[in-house]
Amino acid sequence: MNGKPDPRTTAEVVTRTRLERGRGALGPALELVHTGRAPTRAVLTAELGVTRATAGAVAAELEALGLIRVDPRPVAPAGSHGRPSHRLLVEEEGPVALAAQVHADGYRAALVGLGGRIVATTPGCEIVGADPAEVLDSVVAAGAGLLRETGRRCVGAGLAVPSAVAEPDGKALNPLYVAWPAGAPVRDIFARRVREAGLTGPAFTGNDVNLMALAEHRHGAGRGARHLLCVATGHRGVGGALVLDGRLHTGSSGLAMEVGHLTVNPEGRSCYCGSRGCLDVETDPYAFLLAAGRTPGPEESLLKQASDLIVRESADPAVRAATELLVDRLGFGLAGLVNILNPDRIILGALHRVLLGAAPERLRAVVADRSLWGRSGSVPILAAALDHNSLVGAAELAWQPVLDDPLVALGG
Ligand SMILES: [Zn+2]
Structure with missing residues (x-):
């Protein structure tokens, strides 16, 4: 206190305080709309823990920045008798x-x-x-x-x-x-x-x-998970990721979750890491095509060739046997990860997603049988939901x- 009279009027102080509070809430508010967790201004108000006036000012500021759109036609919350509220949408023509x-x-x-x-x-x-x-x-x-x-x-x-x-x-x-x-x-x-x-x-x-895991957590099958494990194989090799409380767990130098080198078949194929029978070389599209007795062709991606075979030729005994073999090996790998990480949800991408679709009960049973926490809590195993995640x-x-x-x- 320097003893000088404060020239600000009470109204100015209130306005400034609301703007300052609102400014700090702009980012969190945008993230809520971005991730679909604040579909209306009423939900935004509740999620931010601010007054309706502050939430209104924040939404108006985000709209002025060209990031969101406040739909002026009030809508009642679906299936409830709650108070109608303005809808909040991302600006489709925005940056x-x-x-x-x-x-x-x-x-x-x-x-x-x-x-x-x-x-x-x-x-x-x-x-x-x-x-x-x-x-x-x-x-x-x-x-x-x-x-x-x-x-x-x-x-x-x-x-x-x-x-x-x-x-x-x-x-x-x-x-x-x-x-x-x-x-x-x-x-x-x-x-x-x-x-x-x-x-x-x-x-x-x-x-x-x-990045697949981050996208699925914010917009796809991982929404709401607190310990989200993702495993996927696209073209060659297998990758893993963990999202903890909304943030990617990348380890001390960005190299965490290198799950591809878990051994799932001790007698298996040699891997470039120096080991043998790694998830990486036992459950990718190339491994599937070989297990099904097919020669990978150059005309389409390995992922497309393997996925098409699983979906379209499931009646072929060789395809069915290869599917079950890869599902079992993927299950061994996931069970090990469940024991170590105790996730509350698992999402599978690319070929692993197709394998889940082909034999969901078998995969869930292998994971449950082989993991301490899988048996006790049955971790949900879901397919990745987004295109180009x-x-x-x-x-x-x-x-x-x-x-x-x-x-x-x-x-x-
Ligand atoms: Zn390896």
Whole structure:
């Protein structure tokens, strides 16, 4: 107290306090609308624990920033006698994040709005050579083309790669089935390409299965889980991820959850890690095709060949036997993870999702029989729900600064 009279009137103090409180609530409010947890202003008010006036001011500010839309037609909460409230929606014409994914068969670029909504996407077939700059050039150019076509504002860019990404230097330590050298500085290369393409906003890079887990937690089958385990196999190899209380668990240097090297068949195929019979080489699309006695062809991705076989030729005894073999091995691996991690939900992606669909009871039984916590609590095992979930997760990286502080990130 310096003894000077305070020139502010009571009304000014109240307005300023509401704005300051509202400013701190902008990010949390945006995240609630983004993840579908605040469909109305009444729910937003309750979730934020603020007054109706503050929630109204926060929603109006997010609408002014072009991020959400407040539907002025009040709707009553479904199936209840609660008070009608304005609906909150993400702004469909609002800004987007550029999302990029590199995989064994090439790349895919997309523009992703709030709510995990894919606005535009384009695939690219390309042999991924030893220099990461080549495919990253292609994918950034494809994304920049989508931005030109749509005229959308870009908040930033995110890249999903089939490798563990070391923190804090952003190097791809074990690129899976792409020819990049171990330790390739993919984050720096991607960021440089994004800047050179004249795109605004920061650029981020993460492991594809980690990003799948993040997307499923925010927008898909993982919503509401507190200890979410994801396991997936896309083209070659197997990845895992853990989302704890809404945040990715990446370990001390970004390398946690390298689940592909759990042994699930001690007599099995030798693995590039030096061991034998790893989940990585025993449950991926290539392993399935070999187990079913098929020769993988060059015309389609291994994932598509294996998935089509499981779905369309399930009456073939060799296909059925291969399905059961892989389901059992996947189950052994999941059981080990359940014992260690005690998740409250498991989500399976890509071929593992197809295997779950083909033999759900068998897979659940193997996990329950082989795990302490599986037997006692029966962990739900669900299929990934989103299309292109690694891309949506890559976009989440780019959206995060906006979710943390919309005014700063958008220069408001
Ligand atoms: Zn291995």
